Amino acid sequence: GTEALASRLDQLIQSGNLRVCMTGDYRPFTFYKTDQSFEGIDVDLARSLAKTIGVQALFVKTSWPTLTNDFLEKCDIAMGGVSVTFDRLKKVSFSTSHMVDGKSAIARCADVAKFQSLAAIDVPGTRAIVNPGGTNERFAKAHFKQAQLIAYPDNVTIFDQIIKGKADIMVTDGSETLWQSKLHPELCPINPGKPLQFAEKAFMLPRGDVPFKEFVDTWMHQLKATGEYDQIVDHWLK
Ligand SMILES: O=C(O)C(=O)C[C@]1(C(=O)O)C=C[C@@H](O)C=C1
Incomplete structure (x- = not known):
């Protein structure tokens, strides 16, 4: 047929705004300033x-536990260090992946030698801290x-808890272990080149919106091909 498929792309062009859900608590991907x-x-x-x-980008603040629902209710796209998961794929679609970032551990530098494997971390006495959602x-x-799990909802200050000795270790994205260890010299990434899990x-x-996904994937493809993607990432990571 000659009729174009209906798409969120048409709606957002009409409104003039791309509504972007992000948590604002995850440096260097998304940070909400004062x-x-x-x-x-x-x-x-x-x-x-x-x-x-x-169009204009319009940012909408969300949180990790409410990300998928807020996206479905209030946004055209969710960005900000979001990982692809099969749970999420049951409710939404994803663009093509633009970055590989597996899970790694971060601890006080003095403890790196004793936390060299998952088995060494998961023993009684280890206090593992985690942001929910x-x-x-x-x-x-x-x-x-075996390890004790401490739930701590503030992803901005969670790393201070390890520095203060309130927790011993956190498993998070490898890029974040590198970023946070630069920010806090007391903390060291553990084997960041050998992730504990792929991500x-x-x-x-939006689920099943082929025209919108084609647009986003083509934009990303060209951003990578022209080097603009690396420019943006390097600006923050270097
Ligand atoms: O849920 C996701 O998609 C994320 O990758 C976000 C996530 C997490 O896994 O909790 C990753 C690292 C940050 O410390 C905070 C949030």
Whole structure:
């Protein structure tokens, strides 16, 4: 047929806004500042996508436990260090993955030698801290049987808890262990080159919306081909 498929793309072009859900608690991907604006890799990516569509990026603050529902109710896309999971794929679609980022551990530098494997971490006496709602919690619940699990909902200050000695270790995205260890010299990433679990970053999209997904995937493909993607990532990671 000659009729184009209906798409969220048409709606958002009509409204003039790309509504982007993000948590704002995950440096360097998304950070919510005191002036109520967002910054980070995925903020730059969102602005690039919006510009390519010809609309404004409008950021909507969400949280990891409410991410999927907030996306479904309030946003056209969810960005900000979001991992692809099969649970989420039961409710939403994802763009093509743009970054591989497996799970790794971070601990006080003095403890790195004793936490060299998952088996060495998961022993009685280890206090593993975890932010609820995302893939970190899923990993912790699946793999920590002997270690004590401490749920801590503030992803911005969670790393201070390890520095203060209130917890011993956190398993999170490898990129975050590198970033946080640069921010806090007391903390060291543990074998960041050998992730404990595979994970990929992508953008959450409305389920089954082929035209919108084609647009986002083509934009990302070209961003990578032209080197703009690396420019954005390197600006934050270096
Ligand atoms: O849930 C996801 O998609 C994430 O990758 C987010 C997630 C998590 O796994 O909890 C990853 C690292 C940050 O420390 C905070 C949130």
